């Protein structure tokens with residue numbers, strides 16, 4: 192059985208009660224905290240930064256924190272997130288002037304590094320940096336907002352990314368972000384994803400555990 196991970200996006204959590212929300216979703220079975228950083232420049236929205244990541248660590252969160260950077264420029268914020276306790280740091284290749292350098296900054300700081308591909312961004316650059324990547328994140332919505340609808344063409348792109356990752360022989364997670372829910376998670380896993388970001392599907396539901404349990408039972412039925 193594949194090692195599937197469920198990563199609730201705290202973008203849809205109640206920010207006024209963030210520590211309690213993160214505790215709850217982890218106690219309810221989540222594996223990873225997905226942390227969306229938006230700068231109102233690379234994307235048309237503004238969210239949270241390294242101080243909030245650091246506050247979650249001080250509050251006692253020990254689970255992996257998966258920092259999804261939707262910021263430009265990328266490099267000058269990486270050090271702050273390394274200090275703040277990020278486990279994964281991913282960024283969009285369009286937002287970095289030097290993709291290889293940004294990946295190295297993350298890895299030299301002791302975090303895992305990843306690249307994020309928007310729905311219309313080709314995977315081309317991946318082959319040049321495969322040896323430095325620990326995570327590939329495919330966006331299944333245009334970045335900037337939670338609660339959007341999954342773009343179906345992402346399934347073919349997942350299959351393409353899965354083939355590249357398998358051919359590399361490296362231990363690289365394949366994460367999907369945007370519009371993931373109980374109804375589509377199985378099909379997404381069958382296309383090759385192993386890490387599932389879900390914001391509104393979990394945090395907008397009255398019972399987080401019920402949603403996560405249903406996601407896991409869908410994943411247990413994935414055809415291999």
Ligand SMILES: O=C(CO)[C@H](O)[C@H](O)COP(=O)(O)O
Pocket residue numbers: 200202203225227259332333334335336337338339368369370371388389390391392
């Ligand atoms: O990166 C993101 C948006 O840019 C979010 O992680 C994503 O949209 C999650 O929210 P939802 O599951 O509601 O689509």
Ligand SMILES: [Fe+2]
Pocket residue numbers: 200225226227259368388
């Ligand atoms: Fe995200």
